[in-house]
Amino acid sequence: MADKLLCNDYIDNHFKELAQDYLSRLEAKYTPDDLKKIHIEKLWVLIDTVEDFKPKSQIRQGKRGVLIYLNHFIEHPINKHSYKELLQLQVKYIFPVTGSKLKKYGYAPKGGWLGGLIFILPVDILLWVVGLGKYYFYIPIISIPFVIGQLRRELKAKRENKLW
Numbered sequence: 001m002a003d004k005l006l007c008n009d010y011i012d013n014h015f016k017e018l019a020q021d022y023l024s025r026l027e028a029k030y031t032p033d034d035l036k037k038i039h040i041e042k043l044w045v046l047i048d049t050v051e052d053f054k055p056k057s058q059i060r061q062g063k064r065g066v067l068i069y070l071n072h073f074i075e076h077p078i079n080k081h082s083y084k085e086l087l088q089l090q091v092k093y094i095f096p097v098t099g100s101k102l103k104k105y106g107y108a109p110k111g112g113w114l115g116g117l118i119f120i121l122p123v124d125i126l127l128w129v130v131g132l133g134k135y136y137f138y139i140p141i142i143s144i145p146f147v148i149g150q151l152r153r154e155l156k157a158k159r160e161n162k163l164w
């Protein structure tokens with residue numbers, strides 16, 4: 001298998017078949033509770049949509065990562081991994097594929113609005129303290145639209161099963 005993963009043409013032409021084969025093997029091997037830990041339903045969606053990602057040369061390495069990720073769980077039991085280890089594997093192998101393409105293809109990080117709010121809320125507080133709050137009632141003009149937009153994006157991604 002390692003030789004196949006080194007060949008760019010093989011990855012470009014046979015990624016979907018290989019990944020679907022790995023997913024089928026995982027579904028046959030593990031219980032639904034174990035499969036939920038690795039987000040099997042989201043992996044099916046990712047494999048179907050990754051062919052649309054462009055440029056192909058940059059996505060190729062991400063496809064390799066997805067195959068390595070799936071093969072890892074064929075060789076090593078899912079239930080032997082802690083939550084932290086599973087998350088680290090996702091960050092290493094899955095997020096490079098989805099990370100740069102999240103917004104363009106409808107993927108969204110779970111709770112991404114909270115991380116953004118942590119950085120934007122101090123700006124709103126600074127605006128309130130520095131000047132605008134002295135003259136009239138200040139409404140957080142930056143953080144409220146950001147949070148609403150991110151929550152809408154997250155809900156849409158959840159409906160499409162593209163929430164990570």
